[in-house]
Structure formats: C-alpha cells, structure tokens
Amino acid sequence: MSYQDESNCYVGSFPKDFSYGPFEQNGDDDNTSLQEDHKPRILLMGLRRSGKSSIQKVVFHKMSPNETLFLESTNKIVKDDINNSSFVQFQIWDFPGQIDFFDPTFDSDTIFGGCGALVFVIDAQDDYQDALDKLQQTVTKAYRVNNNIKFEVFIHKVDGLNDDYKMESQRDIHHRANDDLAEAGLEHVHLSFHLTSIYDHSIFEAFSKVVQKLIPQLPTLENLLNILISNSGIEKAFLFDVVSKIYIATDSSPVDMQSYELCCDMIDVVIDISCIYGMVDETVEINTFNNQSSSLIKLNNGTVLYLREVNKFLALVCILREENFQKQGVIDYNFLCFRDAITQVFELRNKCQNALSIPRTRSDSPEAQTNGAAESVESTSDRSQAQVP
Numbered sequence: 198m199s200y201q202d203e204s205n206c207y208v209g210s211f212p213k214d215f216s217y218g219p220f221e222q223n224g225d226d227d228n229t230s231l232q233e234d235h236k237p238r239i240l241l242m243g244l245r246r247s248g249k250s251s252i253q254k255v256v257f258h259k260m261s262p263n264e265t266l267f268l269e270s271t272n273k274i275v276k277d278d279i280n281n282s283s284f285v286q287f288q289i290w291d292f293p294g295q296i297d298f299f300d301p302t303f304d305s306d307t308i309f310g311g312c313g314a315l316v317f318v319i320d321a322q323d324d325y326q327d328a329l330d331k332l333q334q335t336v337t338k339a340y341r342v343n344n345n346i347k348f349e350v351f352i353h354k355v356d357g358l359n360d361d362y363k364m365e366s367q368r369d370i371h372h373r374a375n376d377d378l379a380e381a382g383l384e385h386v387h388l389s390f391h392l393t394s395i396y397d398h399s400i401f402e403a404f405s406k407v408v409q410k411l412i413p414q415l416p417t418l419e420n421l422l423n424i425l426i427s428n429s430g431i432e433k434a435f436l437f438d439v440v441s442k443i444y445i446a447t448d449s450s451p452v453d454m455q456s457y458e459l460c461c462d463m464i465d466v467v468i469d470i471s472c473i474y475g476m477v478d479e480t481v482e483i484n485t486f487n488n489q490s491s492s493l494i495k496l497n498n499g500t501v502l503y504l505r506e507v508n509k510f511l512a513l514v515c516i517l518r519e520e521n522f523q524k525q526g527v528i529d530y531n532f533l534c535f536r537d538a539i540t541q542v543f544e545l546r547n548k549c550q551n552a553l554s555i556p557r558t559r560s561d562s563p564e565a566q567t568n569g570a571a572e573s574v575e576s577t578s579d580r581s582q583a584q585v586p
C-alpha cells in the first residue's frame with residue numbers, strides 16, 4: 198500500500214493515527230515544544246538529490262520507494278518528530294543539499310550541539326568526489342562543536358550497482374573518507390559505513406543500527422533477549438518498532454539480512470491481516486495490533502517464525518527450529534517474563550524522564566522565564582535556524 202496524504206487514509210498497513218504524528222514538522226512551527234527540542238537528534242546531510250528525504254519518508258512515513266521520484270528538493274531544514282511510547286524517541290532533521298556552513302546565519306553550535314547522530318548520505322551512483330569533500334567539511338565542523346556525535350555514512354542507491362562494484366565503492370569511499378579526516382587532523386574520529394537502498398531492507402537495517410546507538414537502555418534490552426533465547430531454544434530474536442520496522446535490539450548472535458527480511462515481512466503480514474480482518478470497534482480505538490496479537494508461520498525449511506506483541510509499538514519476532522517450538526508453553530511463559538522486564542525498563546525510563554522534565558517545566562513558568570534566559574535563548578535560536586538561506 199502506498200502513502201497518500203489525505204485524511205482517513207492508511208499509512209502503509211497502519212491507520213494514520215498509528216503513525217508517529219504529523220507527517221512533517223516545519224522548523225518554523227511555534228508549537229514546537231522545548232521538550233521536543235531536547236530529544237536526541239539525527240541529522241540527515243549530504244549533497245542535493247543524494248536521497249535524504251526519500252530515506253526519511255520511506256523509513257518513517259511508509260512512503261513507497263517509487264513515490265520518492267516525485268519528491269521536491271528540500272530548501273529548508275525539515276524537522277520530523279519521531280515519538281512513540283517505545284524506546285524510539287528522537288527528531289530527524291532533514292537538511293537541504295545546498296547548505297553552506299560558512300554562511301553566518303548557520304548556527305552550528307545549536308545544530309550540532311544537541312545532535313546524537315549525523316547521517317551523511319552519498320549517492321553511490323554518481324561521482325562521489327564532491328560528496329567526500331562535503332563529508333570532510335561536515336565532520337570537521339560538527340566534531341568541533343560536539344565530539345559525542347556518532348558519524349554514519351550511508352553509501353546510498355546501491356540498488357543500481359552490481360556486487361563487485363558495490364564492494365569496490367565501499368572500499369574506495371571508506372579509504373578516501375578516512376584519509377580526508379586524517380588530513381584534517383581527525384584520524385581518531387570513527388565513521389561507520391552502511392550500504393543502503395530504499396528499494397530493499399538495507400535502509401531499515403542501517404537505520405536500526407543508527408537508532409540503537411541512541412538508546413541508552415540497549416545493553417539491558419540485549420541482555421534480556423539473550424536470556425530469553427537461551428532459555429527458550431530460540432535461534433534469533435528481534436525487538437521491532439512495528440511502525441518503522443527498525444529493530445531496536447536483538448540478541449548478541451550475528452544478524453543475517455535474510456532473517457531480518459523475513460521478520461520484517463512477518464510484521465507486514467500481521468499488521469495487514471489485523472487491519473483488514475481485525476475486530477474494529479470505532480467507538481473505542483482503531484488499533485487492531487494489541488496485546489492479543491501473535492502469529493506463527495512455519496517455513497518449509499523446518500524453522501518457525503513466531504511474533505508476539507510486547508506493547509502498542511513493539512513486537513518480538515523470533516526464529517526457531519520447529520522441534521523447539523513443541524515446548525510452546527515454556528516459550529510463552531518466558532515471553533511473559535520478558536514482557537514484564539521490558540515494562541519495568543519502560544517505567545524506569547519514564548521515571549527518569551519525568552524527573553528530568555520537572556525543572557524544565559518549572560523554567561516554563563512566567564516568573565522562571567524572566568530568569569531562565571539561557572533556556573529561552575536556546576529555544577529561540579533553535580527556531581531561527583530552521584531556515585536555511
């Protein structure tokens with residue numbers, strides 16, 4: 198199903214109210230709350246037409262890859278708030294390709310200061326020398342402001358390349374990008390490289406890895422998954438954010454792309470069936486993916502895919518051998534323990550967030566506003582920088 202920007206339409210398999218909220222949030226919007234501005238930010242940067250907006254729309258707004266052909270060029274920073282009750286909470290800022298760091302109105306302190314990860318997109322189907330120059334400039338500028346930023350390079354549009362050329366490009370880009378950084382005296386800065394395309398699952402996999410680096414609870418989640426699989430005879434388990442299909446954690450065994458794709462497809466199947474045939478009581482809520490949701494698919498190679506809902510936005514998808522599924526009772530019991538543990542992690546996180554937001558809420562009060570100059574300066578400059586000349 199494709200994306201349509203009309204009311205009452207569906208976003209992929211989901212009713213629109215199941216998505217992350219407004220389709221796009223303009224940086225000029227006065228309603229942008231302080232709290233939103235304090236979420237970790239992922240910046241999408243790269244040359245014009247490298248595919249930044251397409252990535253954001255395909256991964257987070259269920260736009261079909263073919264529809265990205267009609268996307269118009271971005272000419273100002275577009276902020277998109279990715280926010281649900283799961284661990285996936287951040288803002289994505291999509292930058293125009295022609296951004297000029299030397300323009301005096303480009304406030305790099307504000308832009309890079311609150312940034313968690315910077316995704317730099319390189320069009321691998323094009324000559325990438327200019328992109329590499331821009332990458333060096335961008336990393337140098339960003340690192341000077343904030344040395345905690347995770348730098349992620351997406352070698353993008355690899356769908357058009359054969360396997361040999363893909364590997365060759367990756368090696369070449371990796372080499373030249375690191376040489377450029379060394380030249381700038383930044384040899385200690387780590388760049389992570391991902392081969393991506395919006396036409397397959399690679400973009401979801403790459404974004405999963407970016408997002409995971411911004412989840413402080415990741416080691417706990419991985420630990421819980423390790424305990425679950427070792428006690429249940431499971432081969433591989435993914436904890437999915439069902440709206441975006443990015444996995445926010447997996448156990449410590451290596452991820453192979455085919456397993457990930459199978460699990461993604463399973464989520465699509467479950468959501469599609471739930472939305473088409475699920476019991477919908479419109480007076481209560483339209484959500485048919487709920488705590489009753491589970492699914493079992495037996496494959497012809499003796500393995501089983503098993504999905505269980507963890508909460509409204511999270512699902513556990515496991516791959517296991519058919520003979521191990523005979524003890525389903527044990528698996529289900531272990532799953533309930535796992536779900537309880539996840540709930541506790543959530544509660545703890547919410548407590549911490551509430552504790553952090555109390556001083557902020559106080560500073561929003563009228564009397565605090567007269568004294569809280571630093572906070573208000575930050576928010577004002579944040580918005581004024583939403584426009585790029």
Ligand SMILES: Nc1nc2c(ncn2[C@@H]2O[C@H](COP(=O)(O)OP(=O)(O)OP(=O)(O)O)[C@@H](O)[C@H]2O)c(=O)[nH]1
Nearest residue numbers: 246247248249250251265266270271294354394395
């Ligand atoms: N073959 C292929 N084309 C892609 C891919 N991703 C994006 N494109 C195409 O690349 C073109 C440019 O995409 P945009 O998302 O508008 O690029 P952008 O970087 O946001 O461009 P600006 O807003 O001008 O900075 C569109 O025609 C997309 O369909 C990909 O993975 N593979």
